[in-house]
Amino acid sequence: MIKITVGVLALQGAFYEHVMLLKKAAQTLTSQQLSSSHWEFLEVRTPQELARCDALVLPGGESTAISLVAARSGMLDPLRDFVKVHRKPTWGTCAGLILLAESANRTKKGGQELIGGLDVRVNRNHFGRQTESFQAPLELPFLESQTPFPAVFIRAPVVEKILPHHDGVQVEEEKRDETVVAPSRQADGEAAEKAMSRDVQVLASLPGRAARLATNGNPVYAEKEAGDIVAVRQGNVFGTSFHPELTGDERIHAWWLRQVEESVKRL
Numbered sequence: 001m002i003k004i005t006v007g008v009l010a011l012q013g014a015f016y017e018h019v020m021l022l023k024k025a026a027q028t029l030t031s032q033q034l035s036s037s038h039w040e041f042l043e044v045r046t047p048q049e050l051a052r053c054d055a056l057v058l059p060g061g062e063s064t065a066i067s068l069v070a071a072r073s074g075m076l077d078p079l080r081d082f083v084k085v086h087r088k089p090t091w092g093t094c095a096g097l098i099l100l101a102e103s104a105n106r107t108k109k110g111g112q113e114l115i116g117g118l119d120v121r122v123n124r125n126h127f128g129r130q131t132e133s134f135q136a137p138l139e140l141p142f143l144e145s146q147t148p149f150p151a152v153f154i155r156a157p158v159v160e161k162i163l164p165h166h167d168g169v170q171v172e173e174e175k176r177d178e179t180v181v182a183p184s185r186q187a188d189g190e191a192a193e194k195a196m197s198r199d200v201q202v203l204a205s206l207p208g209r210a211a212r213l214a215t216n217g218n219p220v221y222a223e224k225e226a227g228d229i230v231a232v233r234q235g236n237v238f239g240t241s242f243h244p245e246l247t248g249d250e251r252i253h254a255w256w257l258r259q260v261e262e263s264v265k266r267l
Helices: 015-031 047-050 063-072 076-087 095-100 192-195 208-214 253-266
Strands: 001-007 038-044 055-058 090-093 101-105 118-123 134-138 147-153 157-163 180-182 201-205 229-234 237-240
Touching: 001 015, 001 253, 015 038, 015 055, 015 076, 015 253, 038 047, 047 076, 055 076, 055 095, 055 253, 063 076, 090 095, 095 101, 095 118, 095 237, 118 229, 118 237, 192 253, 237 253
Parallel strands: 001 038, 001 055, 055 090, 090 237, 101 118
Antiparallel strands: 101 180, 118 157, 134 147, 157 229, 201 229, 229 237
């Protein structure tokens, strides 16, 4: 039996809800004999706690606040190393997805720091204000379930564009107005290289009609080839626009833990 420590960044946002649902998911996997690992879940607030982790969740919350607290507490560079240098399994929900993006728009330069790891541009607050939050049944083929997932969208971003992979920074994105770009980091070592992927997989999209209905008829501005992309994966970095931790439905958490387990076993 191997021990796997999963951290949840606990600087701001819905970190407690993630920890609770991760524990529930681990119990489900164990009871169904789908996992033989010993799971430990840890709230992460310091570089020392981060160093103990085999995988990490970046929770929903306020991405600007999370990045500011991370910078002031000396966590920002260790987080970038965790995701982009060591390429350990990482999942970001809502604000966490924004932080994991290589580019984010609707952002004044200097007002938002990014971690990076996903070659995407996200459109922050895509569906509007807090009062325009909604829940939508979402088909998630990667769960191999016939039951739609009750996805909760709260001031949610979407993936506006899949970006070409670059070893350095996204230079073309830097030229865009009100856009912030993540700094470059090189993967370190063979294991990190293997954990990387040059391709972004689209795992889920919110149908355009559903999105327009959810926003009371407001038009949705996303590039044609992308649409309302709400879940992506690149190597072992995973991002969702919505908040699975607020549903009580542990299916995505259980799926992700199995991905983490496979990644750890490959090392």
